[in-house]
Amino acid sequence: YSVASNSFGLKDIEDAMGIRNQILGMVERAMQEQDPVVRRAMLTFVVVGGGPVGERKVLGLLAAQAVVRVVSPTVSSALAELADQGRIEWCQHEYTCADITGALLVFAATDSDVIQRRVLEDAVKEGALVNLARLPQGSDFYVPSLVRRGDLLLTVSTTGVSPALSAAIRNELALSYGEEYATLVDILGTVRQKLQGLPLPESEKKILFQKILWNDIVKWIRSDNWDIVARHIEDVLGPQISVECASWAEKKV
Numbered sequence: 001y002s003v004a005s006n007s008f009g010l011k012d013i014e015d016a017m018g019i020r021n022q023i024l025g026m027v028e029r030a031m032q033e034q035d036p037v038v039r040r041a042m043l044t045f046v047v048v049g050g051g052p053v054g055e056r057k058v059l060g061l062l063a064a065q066a067v068v069r070v071v072s073p074t075v076s077s078a079l080a081e082l083a084d085q086g087r088i089e090w091c092q093h094e095y096t097c098a099d100i101t102g103a104l105l106v107f108a109a110t111d112s113d114v115i116q117r118r119v120l121e122d123a124v125k126e127g128a129l130v131n132l133a134r135l136p137q138g139s140d141f142y143v144p145s146l147v148r149r150g151d152l153l154l155t156v157s158t159t160g161v162s163p164a165l166s167a168a169i170r171n172e173l174a175l176s177y178g179e180e181y182a183t184l185v186d187i188l189g190t191v192r193q194k195l196q197g198l199p200l201p202e203s204e205k206k207i208l209f210q211k212i213l214w215n216d217i218v219k220w221i222r223s224d225n226w227d228i229v230a231r232h233i234e235d236v237l238g239p240q241i242s243v244e245c246a247s248w249a250e251k252k253v
Contacts, residue, residue, distance in 0.1 A: 043067050044089075046100050048119050049109035050075030053133050057107045058088060060143070071099045072110075097122040106130045107143075136160025145170035150182025151189065180222040188212070191233070194241050211236045 043066075047057045050072030058079060061068050069089040070079055083090035091099055095115055100106045106128050108119040113134055120138050123130035129140040136142065136159070144157035145166040154177060156169045191212060195205045212233060220228045 044069050044103050045105050045107070046071060046103040047107045047109055048072070048095050048115065050079050051109070051111065052076065054109035055079055057109050058082070062087060071095050095119065100126055100128055103128050109133045147173045147177060149177055149179060150185050152181050152185045178222065180218055183221050184218060208236055
């Protein structure tokens with residue numbers, strides 16, 4: 001689940017390394033488990049609540065290819081469809097402590113403070129990390145609002161104080177950073193791979209990157225001016241280095 005590279009949103013900076021190491025340890029123990037059923041249970045993310053908040057949590061987890069269990073007597077139509085498709089496990093009953101036994105992470109996304117506190121108490125007993133939608137001060141970690149453009153990931157968090165503000169800023173970022181940035185990151189990744197094989201000082205490679213990131217390159221990509229993009233990169237790197245990447249080729253078709 002890319003824990004090492006995606007451990008953002010932890011509660012306090014002084015706790016971040018400890019929590020990160022705890023997650024990594026849990027994943028490592030799960031991967032050493034021989035029984036596939038037990039291993040799957042150890043890598044399960046539990047979402048308590050099947051309403052709009054729970055649905056958002058589930059969709060985010062599925063996007064990260066997580067194993068998800070939803071605990072709720074009722075769920076949204078979207079979650080019910082996912083359960084019918086076998087993409088999530090739906091425990092169709094009121095929450096019990098047994099629902100989070102062995103879980104990797106727990107998300108309490110109900111509108112009941114009573115259930116939120118029960119989940120928190122049970123998570124502490126089980127040694128699970130928990131995120132509480134209605135009681136952020138009791139959470140071990142926060143879930144930031146995300147804008148993903150290929151390998152570019154922008155996150156916004158108010159450390160649980162105001163999810164609405166996080167969402168509003170996230171929407172502004174989504175408008176400002178379109179899919180052209182996914183292509184730009186892809187291009188820069190290809191350039192980086194090419195430059196790694198050249199006998200150049202790191203300081204010179206840094207200058208080349210700065211030259212490639214000309215102010216207009218995003219505008220050129222956005223408007224599909226690939227000839228200009230190609231000519232610009234060739235002017236910087238020279239004609240002997242080809243950097244056409246997969247997303248670039250797709251856009252040109």
